[in-house]
Amino acid sequence: MAAADVQLERSFRQRFGDFWSKYGFAISLLVPCTIYMLFFLVIIAFNLLQLSLTHRVSLVEEVFPSVQNYTTLATSSQFQEAFIRTVVFVLVGTPLQLVAGLVLAMIIYRQFTGRGIVRSIFLLPVAIPALVTASIVAYMLFTYPFGHINDLLLGRLFFPGILTEPVKWYASPYSALGLALLAKVWRDMPISMLILLAGLQSISSDQYEAAESMGSSGWQCFWYITIPLLVPAISTVLVLRSIEVWKEFIFPFIIAPTYPILGVLLDHVYHRMRNPEMAAAIGVVLVLLILLTRLVLNFGTEKVRAYLVKV
Amino acid sequence: MSTTEKAREGPVRKNGEGHRQRINWGTIIWAVMLIMALFAILFPIYVVFKTSLADRASIVTGGRYPEPLWPFDPNFDQFKVLFGKEDFITAGLDSLWVALLSVTFALLLGTPAAFTLARFKFPGMATLALVIIAIRLFPDIASAVPVAEWFMRPPMVYIPPLIQVALAHALLSAPYVVFICQGVFETIPRDLEEQAQIMGASRLQAFLNVVLPVAMPGVAAAAIYTFLLSWNEFIFAYYLLFQSPNTTLPVFMLRLLTWTPQRNYLAALAVVLSLPVILFTFLAQRWMISGMTAGAVK
Numbered sequence: 001m002a003a004a005d006v007q008l009e010r011s012f013r014q015r016f017g018d019f020w021s022k023y024g025f026a027i028s029l030l031v032p033c034t035i036y037m038l039f040f041l042v043i044i045a046f047n048l049l050q051l052s053l054t055h056r057v058s059l060v061e062e063v064f065p066s067v068q069n070y071t072t073l074a075t076s077s078q079f080q081e082a083f084i085r086t087v088v089f090v091l092v093g094t095p096l097q098l099v100a101g102l103v104l105a106m107i108i109y110r111q112f113t114g115r116g117i118v119r120s121i122f123l124l125p126v127a128i129p130a131l132v133t134a135s136i137v138a139y140m141l142f143t144y145p146f147g148h149i150n151d152l153l154l155g156r157l158f159f160p161g162i163l164t165e166p167v168k169w170y171a172s173p174y175s176a177l178g179l180a181l182l183a184k185v186w187r188d189m190p191i192s193m194l195i196l197l198a199g200l201q202s203i204s205s206d207q208y209e210a211a212e213s214m215g216s217s218g219w220q221c222f223w224y225i226t227i228p229l230l231v232p233a234i235s236t237v238l239v240l241r242s243i244e245v246w247k248e249f250i251f252p253f254i255i256a257p258t259y260p261i262l263g264v265l266l267d268h269v270y271h272r273m274r275n276p277e278m279a280a281a282i283g284v285v286l287v288l289l290i291l292l293t294r295l296v297l298n299f300g301t302e303k304v305r306a307y308l309v310k311v
Numbered sequence: 312m313s314t315t316e317k318a319r320e321g322p323v324r325k326n327g328e329g330h331r332q333r334i335n336w337g338t339i340i341w342a343v344m345l346i347m348a349l350f351a352i353l354f355p356i357y358v359v360f361k362t363s364l365a366d367r368a369s370i371v372t373g374g375r376y377p378e379p380l381w382p383f384d385p386n387f388d389q390f391k392v393l394f395g396k397e398d399f400i401t402a403g404l405d406s407l408w409v410a411l412l413s414v415t416f417a418l419l420l421g422t423p424a425a426f427t428l429a430r431f432k433f434p435g436m437a438t439l440a441l442v443i444i445a446i447r448l449f450p451d452i453a454s455a456v457p458v459a460e461w462f463m464r465p466p467m468v469y470i471p472p473l474i475q476v477a478l479a480h481a482l483l484s485a486p487y488v489v490f491i492c493q494g495v496f497e498t499i500p501r502d503l504e505e506q507a508q509i510m511g512a513s514r515l516q517a518f519l520n521v522v523l524p525v526a527m528p529g530v531a532a533a534a535i536y537t538f539l540l541s542w543n544e545f546i547f548a549y550y551l552l553f554q555s556p557n558t559t560l561p562v563f564m565l566r567l568l569t570w571t572p573q574r575n576y577l578a579a580l581a582v583v584l585s586l587p588v589i590l591f592t593f594l595a596q597r598w599m600i601s602g603m604t605a606g607a608v609k
Binding site: 023025026027029030032033034036037038040041043044045046047048051103104106107110118120121122123124125126127128129130131132133135136137139140141146147148151156157186189218243246247249250254263266267270271276279280282283284286287290291 | 341345348349351355358359378419420426427428433439442443445446450452453457461481485489515518542543546553561574581585
């Protein structure tokens with residue numbers, strides 16, 4: 001019995017030794033990075049949940065666990081407004097990002113002289129820090145009452161005027177958040193472009209030649225070949241970009257701080273109201289929304305693909 | 312014979328012309344789109360450069376004349392003022408220090424992990440790779456809160472704030488380092504390290520002395536990417552440095568924004584902040600692209 005135990009142990013050791021001599025080096029290279037990431041992941045997930053479930057009654061008194069933060073959020077009109085703004089922001093912003101990226105990708109897809117330089121220029125927006133882009137939009141282009149865009153609209157530059165009064169860009173949630181969205185789309189165009197360009201380049205030219213020889217127009221080629229075969233790339237763009245738009249903070253924070261979306265509201269709650277617990281609850285809501293979007297979009301694009309690509 | 316040929320030529324040529332004309336229409340639409348796209352991208356960038364050179368009369372118009380598209384009296388005064396300010400210089404040096412530290416952390420953590428992911432296959436590896444990327448699921452704005460709160464607790468609060476920021480930036484950039492370097496290592500033939508091992512090098516020596524030097528251009532690109540990520544990063548720096556006297560350049564810029572600054576001065580700061588990024592993006596374009604689309608493939 002004891003001998004068998006010893007033998008078992010030895011064989012276990014031997015097997016472990018084999019495993020270690022085979023993979024030990026690989027594992028020890030991988031371990032520091034994994035531990036670092038896992039450590040922060042646990043800190044972030046755990047602290048976020050713990051904070052959001054802590055109800056602070058006063059400076060010294062707190063109740064844990066409690067869903068008080070969530071019920072307060074659910075009834076607060078500020079949160080509801082921010083929630084609706086964020087949903088609209090995502091619903092309008094994601095398709096815009098897709099269209100902007102698709103337009104750039106279709107332009108650059110063609111072979112022409114100077115293509116390399118144009119591609120480098122198309123990559124520029126993403127190279128510029130978001131804070132700089134936001135301040136260009138808010139402080140240099142769309143200023144009130146003067147500034148380039150208002151000058152242009154009033155007919156003070158080259159074109160005849162369209163308006164008689166300068167636009168108060170930051171007085172309405174539509175124009176303020178619209179500008180934030182514009183800046184966001186402008187900055188992220190190159191990323192969608194690169195993904196869609198890779199998708200376009202993977203479509204073989206045989207398909208277009210076959211379609212053309214059967215007499216289909218360019219427009220038909222686009223709708224019945226390019227778009228269906230681009231669905232994987234499009235779904236990647238939609239998933240990634242919608243997550244990015246949910247996460248968005250800097251542009252609305254600089255351009256439309258008076259009309260907070262969820263990220264900006266979180267920052268207001270954390271920095272101005274000094275309420276980390278409530279901020280964490282908003283953070284949890286954001287994470288859940290992102291997970292939900294991901295699931296819905298994955299499911300949805302799978303359905304669309306099944307519908308479009310009939311074999 | 313000749314007449315029938317002519318008769319035949321007529322419609323054929325017409326047909327050819329019609330065909331050519333259709334292509335021309337496509338080309339015209341394409342060219343218009345190209346010009347519009349170039350304008351939409353270059354105009355805002357032009358405006359920030361122009362404003363950074365503007366004199367006072369070109370930005371404070373009082374509505375008597377439209378803001379000029381090129382300043383009346385372009386000069387470098389704003390840049391001189393900026394580089395003469397001590398807090399700007401300090402912020403710039405702090406930014407540099409944070410970026411270099413985070414590059415060091417991210418490379419030390421990421422390069423070895425990337426090597427393993429590129430070379431070995433063993434059970435549970437996919438899960439480990441997932442752990443490395445999972446951080447990207449959280450919005451920065453949501454993860455900054457628990458990280459900032461965690462760094463406020465007693466043992467961690469003694470870590471200097473700039474190092475805290477560098478640690479956070481390494482957290483954000485390590486996945487990119489892993490991804491870029493994995494791609495680089497996969498292009499290096501296995502024979503190289505096997506040869507080294509046959510000649511008596513250990514696996515570690517083979518990695519450090521043979522594989523890494525060959526992979527250097529790719530690793531350098533990952534380093535540049537990490538550097539720029541840290542140089543641009545705003546949210547974590549803003550949360551971790553909120554009550555600290557230290558600033559990185561983006562946080563410095565935000566503090567400037569809250570006092571409604573002169574626009575030419577703001578533009579000069581914006582140019583200083585973006586120039587290194589624009590230059591490096593042009594120089595290391597191929598690798599920047601692999602970083603930008605990193606999330607798309609996984």
